[in-house]
Amino acid sequence: DGGITQSPKYLFRKEGQNVTLSCEQNLNHDAMYWYRQDPGQGLRLIYYSQIVNDFQKGDIAEGYSVSREKKESFPLTVTSAQKNPTAFYLCASSPQPPNYGYTFGSGTRLTVV
Amino acid sequence: RKEVEQDPGPFNVPEGATVAFNCTYSNSASQSFFWYRQDCRKEPKLLMSVYSSGNEDGRFTAQLNRASQYISLLIRDSKLSDSATYLCVVRGNDYKLSFGAGTTVTVRA
Numbered sequence: 001d002g003g004i005t006q007s008p009k010y011l012f013r014k015e016g017q018n019v020t021l022s023c024e025q026n027l028n029h030d031a032m033y034w035y036r037q038d039p040g041q042g043l044r045l046i047y048y049s050q051i052v053n054d055f056q057k058g059d060i061a062e063g064y065s066v067s068r069e070k071k072e073s074f075p076l077t078v079t080s081a082q083k084n085p086t087a088f089y090l091c092a093s094s095p096q097p098p099n100y101g102y103t104f105g106s107g108t109r110l111t112v113v
Numbered sequence: 114r115k116e117v118e119q120d121p122g123p124f125n126v127p128e129g130a131t132v133a134f135n136c137t138y139s140n141s142a143s144q145s146f147f148w149y150r151q152d153c154r155k156e157p158k159l160l161m162s163v164y165s166s167g168n169e170d171g172r173f174t175a176q177l178n179r180a181s182q183y184i185s186l187l188i189r190d191s192k193l194s195d196s197a198t199y200l201c202v203v204r205g206n207d208y209k210l211s212f213g214a215g216t217t218v219t220v221r222a
Contacts, residue, residue, distance in 0.1 A: 042214035101147045104156040
């Protein structure tokens with residue numbers, strides 16, 4: 001079955017550590033996105049990529065980095081520069097243009113301990 | 114001003130009731146419109162697209178008013194399983210979607 005897979009489901013990070021969240025899709029979608037969701041708030045765009053080897057900053061890119069070396073994969077690194085990393089991270093993908101919306105992965109819940 | 118604004122609710126309704134809510138969007142050049150459903154601690158899932166002429170999907174009816182820049186969702190004959198947060202989503206004249214913060218609906222027995 002085609003879909004989008006995020007791992008891990010839960011992740012705990014110590015202060016000062018970098019962590020990488022995985023996102024893989026087999027939907028043959030060109031575009032991929034990373035969002036952050038905090039309790040009671042909407043989704044905020046971190047980074048997006050419309051094509052392999054190219055990506056753009058979203059609204060809250062500070063403290064995050066991404067790569068897009070393969071069409072299927074769009075990993076997100078949460079660096080130690082991100083001051084409030086505890087959140088629910090959602091990866092999504094879509095064809096271009098996204099006439100039928102995005103398909104989301106099941107998310108990674110990151111907690112700083 | 115936020116690109117997409119929604120009444121957060123909660124809308125607390127009995128089973129079998131009808132519930133309706135709106136969202137407004139700021140970009141008059143917006144191209145596409147969607148309603149997503151998000152269950153607690155889960156990912157958003159597409160509920161339905163919203164077309165200019167309005168559209169139904171079973172007990173769900175979506176309307177678009179471009180002149181006033183709002184979208185509505187109506188749920189008829191509410192079920193307990195309809196309890197969720199409903200996200201209003203708008204695509205501008207680029208390829209990115211903007212998400213509202215969501216409207217929470219709770220259906221009680």
